[in-house]
Amino acid sequence: MIDFHTHPVLVEEMVIRYPELEKAAREVFFIGNRLQPLETFLLELDISGLQRAVLLPLETTRTRGLPIYSNEQIAELVAMAPERFVGFASVDPLAPDAPDRLERAVADLGLRGLKLSPPSQEFYPGDRAVYPLYERAQALGIPVIIHAGMSWEPRARLVWGHPLHLEPVLADFPHLRIVATHFAWPWSLEVAALALRYPNLYVDTAALYFDNPDDFITDLLVRRVPLTLIEHSLRHQVVFGSNYPRVEIKNMARAVRRVGLSEKTLTMVFEENALRLLGDSER
Amino acid sequence: MIVKLEQITVQSRAGQELVDITPEVERIIAASGVRNGLVNVLTKHTSAGIIVTEGLECLEQDVVDHLERLAPDRPQEYAYYHNRYLDFDGRLGFNAGAHLKSILSGYFACFPIAEGQMVRGGRQRIYFAEYDGPLAREVVVQIIGE
Numbered sequence: 001m002i003d004f005h006t007h008p009v010l011v012e013e014m015v016i017r018y019p020e021l022e023k024a025a026r027e028v029f030f031i032g033n034r035l036q037p038l039e040t041f042l043l044e045l046d047i048s049g050l051q052r053a054v055l056l057p058l059e060t061t062r063t064r065g066l067p068i069y070s071n072e073q074i075a076e077l078v079a080m081a082p083e084r085f086v087g088f089a090s091v092d093p094l095a096p097d098a099p100d101r102l103e104r105a106v107a108d109l110g111l112r113g114l115k116l117s118p119p120s121q122e123f124y125p126g127d128r129a130v131y132p133l134y135e136r137a138q139a140l141g142i143p144v145i146i147h148a149g150m151s152w153e154p155r156a157r158l159v160w161g162h163p164l165h166l167e168p169v170l171a172d173f174p175h176l177r178i179v180a181t182h183f184a185w186p187w188s189l190e191v192a193a194l195a196l197r198y199p200n201l202y203v204d205t206a207a208l209y210f211d212n213p214d215d216f217i218t219d220l221l222v223r224r225v226p227l228t229l230i231e232h233s234l235r236h237q238v239v240f241g242s243n244y245p246r247v248e249i250k251n252m253a254r255a256v257r258r259v260g261l262s263e264k265t266l267t268m269v270f271e272e273n274a275l276r277l278l279g280d281s282e283r
Numbered sequence: 284m285i286v287k288l289e290q291i292t293v294q295s296r297a298g299q300e301l302v303d304i305t306p307e308v309e310r311i312i313a314a315s316g317v318r319n320g321l322v323n324v325l326t327k328h329t330s331a332g333i334i335v336t337e338g339l340e341c342l343e344q345d346v347v348d349h350l351e352r353l354a355p356d357r358p359q360e361y362a363y364y365h366n367r368y369l370d371f372d373g374r375l376g377f378n379a380g381a382h383l384k385s386i387l388s389g390y391f392a393c394f395p396i397a398e399g400q401m402v403r404g405g406r407q408r409i410y411f412a413e414y415d416g417p418l419a420r421e422v423v424v425q426i427i428g429e
Contacts, residue, residue: 012419031373036419043296043417152373211366212377214357246374250298 002086002274003045003053003249005145005181005206005241008077009068012037018073020066028064028120030153033245038077042084044244048253050270052084053244056115056145059090063122064155071101075109086278088113088145091133093123099136106140112278117147118165119156126168134173143177143202143277148184148191150209152246163191170198177277179239182207183220192225195237202277203234204241205256205269213247213255221259235265239273287315287426295416299351299384301334301343302411304422309401311424318399320428325391327423330381330415332388338408350414354383381414388412396428 008014009025012035025031045053055077057069069077071089078087089105091098093116105111114137118125125146137144148163163184170178179202184191188207195201208216221227230238242252257266275281289311293302308324326333336342356378363379392409395402411422 029373032369032371033374034419037294039294040417040419043294047297047417152368208375210368210375211362212357212375215362215366251377 001050001052001270002240003048003050003242003244003253004179004239004274004277005204006041006053006055006244006249007068007246008041008055008074010035010245011041011077013080014069014073014077017076021069021073024060024066024068028060028066028153029058029068031246036245038080041244042081044249045084048242048249050249050253052086053249054086054088054113054145054241054274056088057090058115058117058120059092060117060120062092062094063120071105071109071111075105075111078110086113087111088115090115093121093130093133094127098133102133102136103140106142113142114144115146116144117151117156118160119147119151119158120153122160124160125165130169131172134169134176138173138176141279143179145179145181145204147182148180148203149182149187149207150185163187163194166201167194167198170194170201174198174200176200177202179204179277181241182243183225185209185220188220188224192229192234195234199237202237202239202273204239205252206241206243206247208243208247208252213251214258217252217255217259221256221261227260231261231265235261235268236273236276238269239277240270284429285315285317285320285426287311287317289424291422291424293411293413293420293422295411295413295418295420297413298416299347300413300416301346302413303338303408304411305338305409308409308424312396312401312426313399315426317396317426317428320396320426321393322396322401323391323393323423323425323427324409325423325425326411327421329385329390330378331420332385332390332412332414333392333422334388334410334412335392335403335407336410337406343410346412350384350387351380353387354380356380378415384412384414396426
């Protein structure tokens with residue numbers, strides 16, 4: 001079972017090696033919690049009944065002055081627990097050499113997906129300037145996970161995160177597997193409509209904006225988006241994500257497991273859909 | 284007068300558990316050179332505690348279970364005001380139950396030291412109490428004496 005949405009911003013061993021990672025955690029990602037040893041991350045997975053986590057960096061040098069992990073740092077962290085971590089890459093989507101940087105991250109560093117965030121990288125996903133990057137990701141056969149919905153980051157404006165900005169990309173790249181994060185809250189019904197319309201769109205569950213994981217996930221997946229819509233129509237397109245360390249993996253996993261989905265659908269959400277996204281499954 | 288301060292890290296491995304730290308405290312006392320005085324043991328965290336009780340696995344489970352009954356993480360009849368976005372943390376606070384358990388159990392323990400030994404009952408153990416793990420936690424041990 002896989003957590004498809006984690007940020008390794010508080011891993012103490014990496015901050016000791018690269019002190020600028022703490023500045024990125026505090027000032028760009030914006031989190032105040034204490035650093036924790038890598039063991040804490042792995043224990044979080046263990047007590048949540050999960051085997052692996054996708055590690056997401058974010059190339060924010062152009063907009064924020066420094067990145068939240070470089071691709072090389074993500075690869076280094078994956079090497080510390082290769083059986084537990086799946087590393088993704090990030091590039092500046094507007095940089096002319098972005099496609100080549102992505103290809104090097106995949107070919108040379110073994111990274112397995114691309115992370116983009118329109119609110120933090122300040123671009124519209126449908127901008128034609130980004131199309132060469134999508135073409136390369138599609139050619140490489142890797143998934144693209146794109147921030148959708150509200151962001152807590154200080155300078156991240158909501159408008160960049162509206163999921164309808166994804167529609168041209170979904171339409172023009174039907175073979176590119178795209179994950180919209182955070183169930184695009186508060187535009188969750190809109191992203192559900194997109195997922196109905198475009199089978200190459202996935203959504204992750206890494207959403208918590210008020211109350212607690214149990215209550216929020218119930219509100220999101222039962223009231224805002226009818227649970228039957230997921231159970232009957234979108235169960236192949238929802239993946240579990242926690243947004244760790246903004247939310248403990250254990251709490252988000254418990255909330256999703258208890259929301260009322262069938263066991264078969266939970267298996268898809270926690271494992272099968274992630275494997276398909278990563279290209280580890282033919283289904 | 285000798286005053287020594289040492290910090291130890293406790294890696295909790297579960298959401299809620301008791302971790303016996305008595306041997307660590309005794310090691311620090313022995314290394315301090317203090318023959319007669321006091322030892323203070325306190326946690327630096329507000330979602331954890333320090334407990335003194337008998338060192339039995341069954342009792343450890345009862346303590347954890349009873350604190351959960353007194354201050355549940357997810358109460359059915361009410362909601363915590365702490366369930367809100369904390370701008371200084373960049374995340375929501377939804378661990379009010381852990382904070383309340385910390386208040387109920389307390390955050391410190393104090394024992395006399397006589398002839399270089401901690402004076403405690405034969406069944407008394409000092410536990411670090413985790414209410415929001417797994418996390419790497421800090422415990423401060425201060426020894427005052429001569």
